[in-house]
Amino acid sequence: LQVEMDFEAVAKYSKLHAKPPGLTLQYGTAGFRTKAEDLDHTMFCMGLLAVLRSKQKKSTIGVMVTASHNPEEDNGVKLIDPLGEMLAPIWEEHATHLANAEEHELQGVLTDICQKEAVDLQQEAFIVIGRDTRSSSKKLSQSVIDGVSALGGQYQDYGLVTTPQLHYMVCCRNTHGSYGTATVEGYYQKLSKAFVELTMQATSQRDGHICLKVDCANGIGALKLKEMERYLPSCFVIHFSNDGTKGELNHQCGADFVKVHQKPPVGLEMKPGERCCSFDGDADRIVYYYNDPAGHFHLLDGDKIATVISTFLKELLVKAGQTLSFAVIQTAYANGSSTRYLEETMKVPVHCAKTGVKHLHHKAQEFDIGVYFEANGHGTVLFSKAAEQKIRYQAKEEKNNQKREAAKMLENTIDLINQTIGDAVSDMLVIEAILVLKNLTVQQWDSMYTDLPSRQLKVKVADRRVIDTTDAERRAVTPPGLQERIDELTQRFKLARAFVRPSGTEDIVRVYAEADTQENADKLAHEVSLAVYHIAGGVGEQPKA
Ligand code: G16
Structure with missing residues (x-):
C-alpha cells in the first residue's frame, strides 16, 4: 500500500x-x-x-x-x-x-x-x-x-434520478463525454435527438401522432419522463398514470405487478386497442399491454420487446448489407413461444443466462449486436465497438442511398438505446420509433407469436439458500428430491415447463410454470409451489390454489 x-x-x-x-x-x-x-x-x-x-x-x-x-x-x-x-x-x-x-x-x-x-x-x-x-x-x-x-x-x-440515468452519467464521465453529456439535460437531449432523427425517416407516419398511456409505478419514472416531455416532439402525447401524486410506490401498479399478475395496474383506464406501458419503481424495466375489443388483456413483455427490436434491427442490417454477428439473450423466464419464434422463424441464435441483467449483459457482449431482455421487461441492446464504427462509417460514406439510409437508422438506434443497462424511457422510445417506422399497431406487434400460458408464484421458506440451481437456473440441484418432483409434475401437462429459484431481491422462492392452457399453467405452478413448500422448508400457510 x-x-x-x-x-x-x-x-x-x-x-x-x-x-x-x-x-x-x-x-x-x-x-x-x-x-x-x-x-x-x-x-x-x-x-x-x-x-x-x-x-x-x-x-x-x-x-x-x-x-x-x-x-x-x-x-x-x-x-x-x-x-x-x-x-x-x-x-x-x-x-x-x-x-x-x-x-x-x-x-x-x-x-x-x-x-x-x-x-x-x-x-x-x-x-x-x-x-x-x-x-x-x-x-x-x-x-x-x-x-x-x-x-x-x-x-x-x-x-x-432513474437508475439508468445514473448508469448513463457514469459512462459519460468515464468516456469523457463521448457517450453523452453527464447531466440529465444531456440525457434528454441525446435520446430525444436520436428519436426525432430516427422517426423522421418514417415514410408512413400513421396520422402523425404517437399516443401512449404510461403507468409510472408512482416512482421516479414519472418525474423524469415529465421532465423529458418538453424535449420530445409535440406529436408525442403521453398520458400519465400512477405519477406519484397520490398512490403508493409499486402498489398494484408498475411493470412487476403487471407482469406477475397479468393484469393492468390500478388507476389506468384502457379503451380497446389503446397502447399502454408500465415502468417499474426505478424505471429500468418496461412492459406494454392493451385490451382487445372483447375486453381481454394482452401483455407484451420483455420477450415481445426483444422480438420486435430484433426484427427491426435484422431488417436494417439486411438493407444496409452489413454482416454482423447477432444474438438474443434471455433467461429461464422467457416464454417458450418467444424462444421458438426467434430460433425457428427468425433464425436468430438464442442464449439463456441466469436471472439478473449483469448475466445477460455479459453474454450479450460476445456478439456484434446482442439483444438482451428478461421477460420482466429489463433489457437493452449492446453494439460492439467494431459494429458501431462500421455502422457510423457507412452512415456517412456509403454511396448507395438505400444502404446509407438503413445505416443512418441503425446509427440513430444506437444513440437512442441506453447501452449501459435496461432503461424504461429509452426502451419506450425505441419501441415507439419502431412502431411508427414499421407502421405497426400494438395488436400487429402482439400477433408476431402467441405466448404459451404461464404463471409465476412466490413461496416463503425458512432459508431460500437451501435451493441451489444449475443450467441457467432451469434445474434445482438441492434440496434433494425437489427437481425429481418438478419433473414428475411437468410430465403431467402438455407443452409444460417449470422451474424454481431463490429470488435475489426478495426473501422468497420464485416459481415459474407454463403449459398448453392457462388452467394447466396455474395448476402446474401451484403443484410446484407445494413441492417447494414441503421439500424446501416452507413457512407460514401452505400455498393455496
Ligand atoms: C432486479 C434485477 C433483474 C431481475 C429482478 C428480479 O430487477 O435487476 O435483473 O430480474 O431484480 O430478480 P430476482 O428474481 O432475483 O428477485 P429490479 O428492477 O428489481 O432492479
Whole structure:
C-alpha cells in the first residue's frame, strides 16, 4: 500500500452508522435489498467500497439508492462500474464481506480488499450518487456520502434520478463525454435527438401522432419522463398514470405487478386497442399491454420487446448489407413461444443466462449486436465497438442511398438505446420509433407469436439458500428430491415447463410454470409451489390454489 488509509476517519464515521446486531446481507441479483430501516450501515459501507473501486479503476463509480420493484418500505443499493455496467462479480463478494463485517473487523476487511485488488490509495476517487423517490432514500444516500467522505473520496450527488440515468452519467464521465453529456439535460437531449432523427425517416407516419398511456409505478419514472416531455416532439402525447401524486410506490401498479399478475395496474383506464406501458419503481424495466375489443388483456413483455427490436434491427442490417454477428439473450423466464419464434422463424441464435441483467449483459457482449431482455421487461441492446464504427462509417460514406439510409437508422438506434443497462424511457422510445417506422399497431406487434400460458408464484421458506440451481437456473440441484418432483409434475401437462429459484431481491422462492392452457399453467405452478413448500422448508400457510 502506497499510503495509509485514514482508519480514524472510518472509525469515527462508522460509529454514526452502526451495524444492526446479527444482520447479514448478501449482494444479490441487483445489489443489497432489505427493509430500509436496516440499511444505514450497508449504505455507509458501499460508500467506502465505491471509493476503493474508483481508486482501483481510476474511474468514476456510481452508487444508486433504490429497491426498484420492491415495496416502499424496502430499500437497496446498486453499484455501477466504469462503463455504466453492473459491479464486477468479485467486487460483489467484497461488498458482501464489507457489509457483514463487525465494527472491529472493518479495518481488516478494507485492508484485505486493497491488497487483493491492488488499490492505489494515492489515486483520487470520484463517486456519483443517485436515488429513487422512496421516503427512506434521501437519508440513506447521505449514509453513502459519509462512506465516500470517510475515505476522502470526491462525489457528485445527482439526487433524484432513474437508475439508468445514473448508469448513463457514469459512462459519460468515464468516456469523457463521448457517450453523452453527464447531466440529465444531456440525457434528454441525446435520446430525444436520436428519436426525432430516427422517426423522421418514417415514410408512413400513421396520422402523425404517437399516443401512449404510461403507468409510472408512482416512482421516479414519472418525474423524469415529465421532465423529458418538453424535449420530445409535440406529436408525442403521453398520458400519465400512477405519477406519484397520490398512490403508493409499486402498489398494484408498475411493470412487476403487471407482469406477475397479468393484469393492468390500478388507476389506468384502457379503451380497446389503446397502447399502454408500465415502468417499474426505478424505471429500468418496461412492459406494454392493451385490451382487445372483447375486453381481454394482452401483455407484451420483455420477450415481445426483444422480438420486435430484433426484427427491426435484422431488417436494417439486411438493407444496409452489413454482416454482423447477432444474438438474443434471455433467461429461464422467457416464454417458450418467444424462444421458438426467434430460433425457428427468425433464425436468430438464442442464449439463456441466469436471472439478473449483469448475466445477460455479459453474454450479450460476445456478439456484434446482442439483444438482451428478461421477460420482466429489463433489457437493452449492446453494439460492439467494431459494429458501431462500421455502422457510423457507412452512415456517412456509403454511396448507395438505400444502404446509407438503413445505416443512418441503425446509427440513430444506437444513440437512442441506453447501452449501459435496461432503461424504461429509452426502451419506450425505441419501441415507439419502431412502431411508427414499421407502421405497426400494438395488436400487429402482439400477433408476431402467441405466448404459451404461464404463471409465476412466490413461496416463503425458512432459508431460500437451501435451493441451489444449475443450467441457467432451469434445474434445482438441492434440496434433494425437489427437481425429481418438478419433473414428475411437468410430465403431467402438455407443452409444460417449470422451474424454481431463490429470488435475489426478495426473501422468497420464485416459481415459474407454463403449459398448453392457462388452467394447466396455474395448476402446474401451484403443484410446484407445494413441492417447494414441503421439500424446501416452507413457512407460514401452505400455498393455496
Ligand atoms: C432486479 C434485477 C433483474 C431481475 C429482478 C428480479 O430487477 O435487476 O435483473 O430480474 O431484480 O430478480 P430476482 O428474481 O432475483 O428477485 P429490479 O428492477 O428489481 O432492479
